[in-house]
Amino acid sequence: MPVLVVGSIALDHIKTPTAEHHQLLGGSASYAAVAASFFGPVHMVGVVGDDFPPQHKQLFLDRKIDLTGLEVAAGQTFCWSGEYELNMNNRRTLSVALNVFETFQPKLPETYRETPYVLLGNIAPSLQRLVCQQIRKPKFVVADTMDLWISIARPDLMELLKEIDMLILNDSEARQLTEEDNVIRAGRKIATLGPRYVAVKKGEHGCLLFGSKGEFFSTGAFPLESINDPTGAGDCFAGGLIGHLARTDDISFANLKEAIIQGTLVASFCVEEFSLRRLEKLAEHEIAERRQAFGTYIV
């Protein structure tokens, strides 16, 4: 089954304690679409400026991503610049230039509207809701969000929660959204606000999955000795998750657990190199090999 991925496409400037890179392919849709492409066909919706480097577009094409919904607008591509601290957990945004993204309104090509599996990548909840209005009979809709939207667009986010099947956010965001200190209480509370499921990401500590009927699942991250760039890990997690659901066309809780693991694995490759450089050369059998090792790590 195909996957629809909507989100941002960006040019990133990223600084870590050991390296610095410019004009990197970034954005929630870029990471998520490439991650999902390892599981099956992907339809992508997003906007880039007329400065978007052709090699970045080529990466999407190499991954056989359908770009019918990729809008090229006059002007510059969305730019994000950020810096990581030594522990690679704390990130500081140095600058943001929305550019063509400022007026972006996702418009779904007619051929996309019945895509059964939908990932609303991390963009403003009002834009995510615009996508919900254009899709027909989706089987499963996942939305990713972040602290910024909880702070400045809470009413939109609360409405969005009623329109989706699963919300993805990290542990501090879950606490922020619910004003609960305890992440278990926070996750369970969000699962009563609309979405049938809530995935709470905890970075190197893995992920928790909550269901509105009391379901619970917990998994660790794949053990990595070094992380070169954590950017996009959450987007790759979401992309791998929706990709697995679409490939198997199974939204049972048992299969959601496996989707969480598959998302975890794709994210584990993502952080090994800057931008999408690791995913660009990733082979499907490598995910399968890491899955086999992971099986022995968790049971």
Next chain:
Amino acid sequence: MPVLVVGSIALDHIKTPTAEHHQLLGGSASYAAVAASFFGPVHMVGVVGDDFPPQHKQLFLDRKIDLTGLEVAAGQTFCWSGEYELNMNNRRTLSVALNVFETFQPKLPETYRETPYVLLGNIAPSLQRLVCQQIRKPKFVVADTMDLWISIARPDLMELLKEIDMLILNDSEARQLTEEDNVIRAGRKIATLGPRYVAVKKGEHGCLLFGSKGEFFSTGAFPLESINDPTGAGDCFAGGLIGHLARTDDISFANLKEAIIQGTLVASFCVEEFSLRRLEKLAEHEIAERRQAFGTYIV
């Protein structure tokens, strides 16, 4: 098989954001011995003052813990006073009075010396080493430690590592001991310093287990909506772990994984109430029930 538990026995004064209690039963040996007692016979070694409340001793007797090795010295019992911050993760020591513990030298009764499973609870590594010199033909020796000993008794701790089968410490302590930022690298490094296995505790994020031959296991914590007193959770984890190993008399890596889970479960009960109050009324079938639920949470 019986378990030998050596460590501190204390009277704790604990303050949390919502409550404060005095003269609580505490100390690494108290928590660990009671935790281990749910799995089989326990021999305990420690010292108390002549002020030690009889009801605390009665708790050990109720749990059928062998107190032949419990020394009663003239003077006051070791006292610890601490305060937890709102998130229950950060703890501040308000005062410590070593009292009779200051001159404590663990002396094993002859009947204890061939105990096959040994837990060296969190006390100075020089004292833990004194125990190693007194035990004969142990099958498996586990030592717990803490940041204080890494700071002030590193040479002793490094020697201890060569004499034990497993070290338990938390993630920040693993980083401190190895000067590695990455906890995976830290855990693997410790497993080359002597112990065959290293368990790295991560509180609400669960535990990682490393083997010196590259073995790895990761598990989450049992999901709890509220924590009333985290004191002793690590000691109960260690006690449950060694208790499970002794009960099953199996030190295979597969069974060590299960021991990590059993330790996790006993710790999950411990934090529900102050001191040993929850463990005091805990029934074995409750551990089994939580184990069954946990099985569905992790696979």
